[in-house]
Amino acid sequence: MSALLEVADLTTHFMTRAGVVRAVEGVSFEVAAGEVVGLVGESGSGKSVTGLSILGLVDPPGRIVAGSIKLAGQELVGLDGESLRRLRGRRVAMVFQDPMSMLNPVLTIATQMRLAIEAHESVSKEAARTRSIEALAAVRIPDAAQRLDAYPHQFSGGMRQRVAIAIALLHRPALIVCDEPTTALDVSIQAQILTEMRGLVRDLGTALIWISHDLATVSSLASRILVMYAGRIIEEGPTAAVLRNPRHPYSRGLLESLPFRVEPGRDLQQIPGSTPSLLRLPDGCAFRPRCGQATELCHKMPLLERHERRAFRCHHPLPAEVGR
């Protein structure tokens, strides 16, 4: 099966006055049609910039300096603004952490949805309205017909995120990139949106890249997981397998620092130090200064080694558990 999205050696840098920020450094992965892939990492790991690069939304001083992004065989890197605009919203869409960053506060939802439809199709006002109501109903916004004429500020945070998802789904894109879409929401609202998202992608066959720092939300949604650290993918594999038996010390460190892994009141396992500056990355493996396993060998950048469906970038991987 050929992949829907093929990202190869994607490298996105930001040319700042302080120097070159290597936000994404040689990232390669694929997403199959209808697949839900989780992209996990802490702040500064490059997960959001990877998502923005796919949509051609990296603004100066940022630039994709190398690599290729193919959507259903079509190369996206190097496309001009007009061609990208024709793709965005129709073939690939994005949902952000803060829905207000994409909703226009002075236009009604009806107007914004009509504009989003008209960007790619010529339809009558009535047809646009009907489609908007259907889209809002699909993400379970109650009284969609009335709510359509409201302004974004009249919606709660959870409802706004539903509107953003409804707009992303308008043209039935093959791929939606969701960047921390539930992080700003309360747990009960997050649970509602996760449940609905899962139903929608299953029914429509939409592929998702779900970017999050929260391993638990990702694990409840994604079948495959990519862990990023300092601009690179350091581990990849089927979600449950990676979480059960992480091979990279950083993935294990992240998992073990979660509170439920130990008795309440006991000290948590902690990763010492903090994430390195992307301006001054250590030589070799970027996790080396924080890693308990590091040796001389780690001054040389490890390659992403593939073993069947798993991959990890480490000279001293943790042992694979057998028989599980």
Place this chain on the structure above:
Amino acid sequence: MSALVEVREVSKLFAPRLSLGEKIAARLGSVIETRTVHALDRVSLTINPGEAVGLVGESGCGKSTLGRVIAGILSPTSGQVRIAGEPVMSGGRRPVKRTTRVQMVFQDPFASLDPRMRVGHTLAEGPIAHGLVSRTGAGAYVAEWLEAVGLDPDFANRFPHQFSGGQRQRIAIARALAMKPDVLVCDEPVASLDVSIQAQIINLFLKLRRELGLTMLFISHDLGVVRHVSDRIAIMYLGRIVEIGDARRTYANPLHPYTQALLDSVPKLVLADDEIVSFKAIHGELPSALSPPSGCHFHQRCPHAVDLCRSEVPQLREIEGGHRAACHLAPVVDHSSAHAR
């Protein structure tokens, strides 16, 4: 054992200031539509010496307001907070905080530290003003507290922008502790930190509790974090505490339908390939605090609600061994169908 912190029937209303025109209209007898937010509705809570109480709830439930009232940053509209028997706020028309026994740590360490003040100055300012340390002894005092939170004493000469988020939160904790408080109120102290840094700060709280015997109110929306650091936990919904009890027991056997639903909405790590997590999402959204529902605030979203729940406010009452819930139906709630949507 007598309680160190006593919160008695505290209510807090936020009302917008009336404009001049509205004031005149009110004088002339017309009814002004008020937009009063009932942030806290007769909340009572006690914290014993050395105890850590976790306060959880969703945004808008009043947990931060309660924290600020306890810390003496906001004065309650009615009711009183006492620490070791002394009221936190003075009386009179414009109450002021009159104790240093309670200090606060805020969520955002980027906003809570003065960017133009050297860290040493930030830490020494309060203790000097309150005579805890002399100006000449301040340097050593600051160094001691920086070390206590795991920072290099030499950092005293630096400015906040030279530190990472986790380090800044350590500085904020040191600033609060340098006032030698009996009670520390922490409002989402790890929410804006990365997972690996969260663990470091949680461990710091655990260590400080062990070493200093701190009494803590730990406010968070993250149920996992709260469970880890708290002895008892209180769950708030729309301005009221709906359940309070021993942390382990409350997580294992929640009595209030809201607590049950909240615990069920937390995503769990999926470790099996074929496991499909079902979220039992709470139906509907948090009602507006401008016009809270009658009776039990949760009745519109509760699968068990009966007529009594719509008409009468349930009081917090003891269900079993110190575990209290504000539900007319507790403990008859049927756990298996508690989350039917």
